[in-house]
Amino acid sequence: MTTSIQPWLLSRRSMLLASIAGMVGVLRAPDQVLAASKAGEAAWDLSDGEWKKRLSPEAYQVLRQEGTERPFTSPFNNEKREGTYHCAGCDLPLFASTAKFDSGTGWPSFWEPLPGGVDTKVDFKLILPRTEYHCSRCGGHQGHVFNDGPRPTGKRYCNNGVALRFQPMA
Numbered sequence: 569m570t571t572s573i574q575p576w577l578l579s580r581r582s583m584l585l586a587s588i589a590g591m592v593g594v595l596r597a598p599d600q601v602l603a604a605s606k607a608g609e610a611a612w613d614l615s616d617g618e619w620k621k622r623l624s625p626e627a628y629q630v631l632r633q634e635g636t637e638r639p640f641t642s643p644f645n646n647e648k649r650e651g652t653y654h655c656a657g658c659d660l661p662l663f664a665s666t667a668k669f670d671s672g673t674g675w676p677s678f679w680e681p682l683p684g685g686v687d688t689k690v691d692f693k694l695i696l697p698r699t700e701y702h703c704s705r706c707g708g709h710q711g712h713v714f715n716d717g718p719r720p721t722g723k724r725y726c727n728n729g730v731a732l733r734f735q736p737m738a
Contacts, residue, residue, distance in 0.1 A: 605689060605707035612658050612706035623657065630728045631657045631708035634693075634700070639674025642729020647676070651736040658706035659733065662686060663725070669717070671724055676732065678725040679717045686710060686725075701725065 607613040614622070619632050629635035644653070653663040653676070662685040663678040671677035684704055691700040691712075699713045710731050717724035 605687065605702040605709070607707040608687065608704045609706070614706075619657070624730070626730045627656050630731045631655075631703075631706075631710075634691075634709040635728075636711075637675075637728045637730050641674075642676055644676040644727075644729040644732060644734060645670075645674065647734055649734075649736045651734055652682075653678075653727075654733045654735055655703040655706060655708055655710070656731050656733045657703060657708035660685060660703055660705040661735075662703065662710065662732070663727070665737075671717070671726065673724075673726055675711065676727045676729050677717070678727065679719075679721050679723055681725060688713065 616632070620628055623631060626637065630637055647665075647668075649665065651665050652661045653665070653668075654661050661682050663681055667678045667680045669677055669679060681701070686701040687704045688699050688701045690697050692698075700709065701711060701713050702709050708731060709728075711725060711727040714724045714726060715722055
Protein backbone atom coordinates (compact mmCIF):
# COMPACT_ATOMS: atom_id res chain seq x y z
CA MET A 569 0.00 0.00 0.00
CA THR A 570 2.91 2.35 0.66
CA THR A 571 4.09 2.13 -2.95
CA SER A 572 0.73 3.34 -4.28
CA ILE A 573 0.75 6.34 -1.90
CA GLN A 574 4.35 7.46 -2.60
CA PRO A 575 3.77 8.55 -6.22
CA TRP A 576 0.70 10.48 -5.08
CA LEU A 577 2.67 12.19 -2.29
CA LEU A 578 5.57 12.90 -4.62
CA SER A 579 3.19 14.36 -7.16
CA ARG A 580 1.42 16.45 -4.51
CA ARG A 581 4.73 17.67 -3.10
CA SER A 582 6.00 18.52 -6.59
CA MET A 583 2.84 20.48 -7.36
CA LEU A 584 3.12 22.39 -4.08
CA LEU A 585 6.77 23.30 -4.73
CA ALA A 586 6.04 24.27 -8.33
CA SER A 587 3.13 26.47 -7.20
CA ILE A 588 5.27 28.22 -4.59
CA ALA A 589 8.09 28.77 -7.10
CA GLY A 590 5.61 30.16 -9.64
CA MET A 591 4.10 32.56 -7.10
CA VAL A 592 7.54 33.80 -6.07
CA GLY A 593 8.43 34.36 -9.76
CA VAL A 594 5.23 36.29 -10.43
CA LEU A 595 5.34 38.41 -7.28
CA ARG A 596 9.05 39.15 -7.42
CA ALA A 597 9.77 42.69 -8.54
CA PRO A 598 11.38 42.85 -12.00
CA ASP A 599 15.11 43.53 -12.12
CA GLN A 600 16.06 47.14 -12.69
CA VAL A 601 17.24 47.64 -16.24
CA LEU A 602 20.55 49.43 -16.39
CA ALA A 603 20.66 50.90 -19.89
CA ALA A 604 19.89 50.49 -23.56
CA SER A 605 22.11 48.57 -25.95
CA LYS A 606 25.50 49.96 -26.89
CA ALA A 607 25.41 52.57 -29.65
CA GLY A 608 26.37 51.25 -33.07
CA GLU A 609 28.04 54.55 -33.95
CA ALA A 610 30.50 56.29 -31.60
CA ALA A 611 28.89 59.70 -32.24
CA TRP A 612 25.73 58.38 -30.53
CA ASP A 613 27.50 57.03 -27.44
CA LEU A 614 26.07 59.87 -25.32
CA SER A 615 26.11 60.26 -21.55
CA ASP A 616 22.97 59.70 -19.51
CA GLY A 617 22.67 63.45 -18.95
CA GLU A 618 22.93 64.17 -22.67
CA TRP A 619 20.13 61.67 -23.42
CA LYS A 620 17.94 63.23 -20.73
CA LYS A 621 18.37 66.65 -22.37
CA ARG A 622 17.49 65.30 -25.84
CA LEU A 623 14.46 63.15 -24.94
CA SER A 624 11.12 63.56 -23.19
CA PRO A 625 10.91 61.65 -19.87
CA GLU A 626 8.69 59.01 -21.54
CA ALA A 627 11.03 58.56 -24.51
CA TYR A 628 14.03 58.40 -22.16
CA GLN A 629 12.36 55.64 -20.10
CA VAL A 630 11.74 53.53 -23.21
CA LEU A 631 14.80 54.27 -25.34
CA ARG A 632 17.47 54.41 -22.64
CA GLN A 633 16.00 52.35 -19.76
CA GLU A 634 14.32 49.68 -21.94
CA GLY A 635 10.89 50.53 -20.57
CA THR A 636 7.51 49.89 -22.19
CA GLU A 637 4.79 52.44 -22.78
CA ARG A 638 1.21 51.58 -21.86
CA PRO A 639 -0.70 49.89 -24.69
CA PHE A 640 -3.17 51.90 -26.80
CA THR A 641 -1.54 55.22 -25.83
CA SER A 642 0.45 55.92 -29.03
CA PRO A 643 -1.09 58.08 -31.73
CA PHE A 644 0.89 55.93 -34.21
CA ASN A 645 -1.57 53.07 -33.65
CA ASN A 646 -4.01 54.95 -35.90
CA GLU A 647 -1.48 56.53 -38.28
CA LYS A 648 -2.48 55.61 -41.86
CA ARG A 649 -0.43 58.03 -43.98
CA GLU A 650 2.46 56.92 -46.16
CA GLY A 651 5.88 57.70 -44.77
CA THR A 652 8.75 56.45 -42.68
CA TYR A 653 9.07 55.75 -38.96
CA HIS A 654 12.37 56.98 -37.52
CA CYS A 655 14.12 56.37 -34.19
CA ALA A 656 13.09 59.15 -31.78
CA GLY A 657 16.61 59.13 -30.33
CA CYS A 658 18.80 59.60 -33.41
CA ASP A 659 16.37 59.92 -36.36
CA LEU A 660 17.56 56.75 -38.15
CA PRO A 661 14.82 55.42 -40.50
CA LEU A 662 13.58 52.11 -39.03
CA PHE A 663 10.30 51.15 -40.74
CA ALA A 664 8.37 51.99 -43.91
CA SER A 665 4.66 52.65 -43.48
CA THR A 666 4.01 49.89 -46.04
CA ALA A 667 5.25 47.33 -43.46
CA LYS A 668 2.88 48.60 -40.74
CA PHE A 669 -0.17 46.55 -39.76
CA ASP A 670 -2.82 46.54 -37.03
CA SER A 671 -1.84 43.74 -34.66
CA GLY A 672 -4.52 44.57 -32.11
CA THR A 673 -1.88 44.59 -29.35
CA GLY A 674 -2.03 48.33 -28.62
CA TRP A 675 1.44 49.12 -29.99
CA PRO A 676 2.46 50.11 -33.52
CA SER A 677 3.49 46.90 -35.29
CA PHE A 678 5.50 46.19 -38.41
CA TRP A 679 6.27 43.00 -40.32
CA GLU A 680 9.73 44.10 -41.47
CA PRO A 681 12.31 46.77 -40.56
CA LEU A 682 14.24 48.78 -43.12
CA PRO A 683 17.67 47.27 -43.99
CA GLY A 684 20.26 48.13 -41.33
CA GLY A 685 17.67 49.81 -39.08
CA VAL A 686 17.56 47.47 -36.11
CA ASP A 687 19.72 44.99 -34.23
CA THR A 688 18.43 42.29 -31.89
CA LYS A 689 19.40 40.60 -28.64
CA VAL A 690 17.79 38.03 -26.38
CA ASP A 691 16.19 39.37 -23.20
CA PHE A 692 15.16 37.30 -20.17
CA LYS A 693 13.42 40.05 -18.16
CA LEU A 694 10.14 38.09 -18.11
CA ILE A 695 11.97 34.81 -17.37
CA LEU A 696 11.17 33.32 -20.80
CA PRO A 697 13.50 34.45 -23.58
CA ARG A 698 12.22 37.17 -25.93
CA THR A 699 13.92 38.88 -28.83
CA GLU A 700 14.40 42.59 -28.15
CA TYR A 701 15.29 44.95 -30.95
CA HIS A 702 16.92 48.34 -30.79
CA CYS A 703 18.09 51.08 -33.12
CA SER A 704 21.30 49.98 -34.81
CA ARG A 705 22.74 53.53 -34.65
CA CYS A 706 22.08 54.81 -31.10
CA GLY A 707 21.16 51.54 -29.34
CA GLY A 708 17.77 52.91 -28.25
CA HIS A 709 15.27 50.23 -27.20
CA GLN A 710 12.35 50.01 -29.63
CA GLY A 711 10.42 46.86 -28.66
CA HIS A 712 10.27 43.10 -29.15
CA VAL A 713 9.87 40.89 -32.21
CA PHE A 714 7.49 37.91 -32.22
CA ASN A 715 6.77 35.11 -34.69
CA ASP A 716 3.04 35.79 -35.03
CA GLY A 717 2.99 38.46 -37.73
CA PRO A 718 1.57 38.46 -41.25
CA ARG A 719 3.16 37.25 -44.46
CA PRO A 720 5.61 37.50 -46.02
CA THR A 721 7.91 37.44 -42.94
CA GLY A 722 5.60 36.08 -40.23
CA LYS A 723 7.23 38.57 -37.83
CA ARG A 724 5.62 41.20 -35.60
CA TYR A 725 7.95 44.00 -34.61
CA CYS A 726 5.96 45.40 -31.69
CA ASN A 727 7.23 48.95 -31.20
CA ASN A 728 6.85 51.56 -28.48
CA GLY A 729 5.30 54.58 -30.20
CA VAL A 730 7.22 57.01 -27.99
CA ALA A 731 10.46 55.54 -29.41
CA LEU A 732 9.43 56.58 -32.93
CA ARG A 733 9.08 59.74 -34.97
CA PHE A 734 6.91 59.64 -38.10
CA GLN A 735 8.03 61.39 -41.27
CA PRO A 736 5.10 61.63 -43.72
CA MET A 737 5.84 61.21 -47.40
CA ALA A 738 6.04 64.62 -49.09
